[in-house]
Amino acid sequence: MNAQFKKGVLELIVLKSVVNKDMYGYELVEEVSKVVDVNEGTIYPLLKRLTNDHHFETYLKESTEGPPRKYYHITASGILYEENLEEEWVEFASKVSGFLKEKKK
Amino acid sequence: MNAQFKKGVLELIVLKSVVNKDMYGYELVEEVSKVVDVNEGTIYPLLKRLTNDHHFETYLKESTEGPPRKYYHITASGILYEENLEEEWVEFASKVSGFLKEKKK
């Protein structure tokens, strides 16, 4: 997969995932991987960024299957940010698709 | 506009433009700007990259409206590359859209 296409979109996919329900990092890596190839070294720094920007809050929870999990919960600011980003993506994607189709004629 | 969405897509838009007809840099800046905001400092290095990678060939042509124009002509390799990239983009965009819709439920 083209690595460059992902730029910015990963953030949107992570936000959109966490909107639905609180999730922990490792779980997000697997969730996001269903849509685009991604590895841990990408997701963890991204989660830290979004938390620093107050789009996420975190809490720890014990697990019976390994070390404690750090859950990410979306904030009000995160919800707004996600809605905005999604709108921008839809508009962007449709512009690009429109251009490609136009040139195809 | 989200700067990150553009990564990789600009290359596709530039390639797709030049597939149709030979174009010069300044003309491409204006053409591409119809789809996504972009500035000269982005396009010229991109054209140089694509030329170095043998996806474009160039030639100079005099102009009555300023300095000579450097025209870009797509090569066979460039055509293949463009087709590939376009295919990847379509697949990528549809995956992302699909994910967003699925989460919306």
Next chain:
DNA sequence: TTTAGTACTTGACAATGCAAGGTAGTATGT
């Protein structure tokens, strides 16, 4: 001759993804 428009180039910078490595806890098999 000054200004505006066309045209190209470059260098320092920022954002973001990747590869590779490290730390730990739990569970399973020997």
Next chain:
DNA sequence: ACATACTACCTTGCATTGTCAAGTACTAAA
């Protein structure tokens, strides 16, 4: 007890690519 594997988290250094800002140079119109 020990090794292995899976879960879970985190960090560092790097590459790629877009942005900003500045500079060069030619033509034409005021």
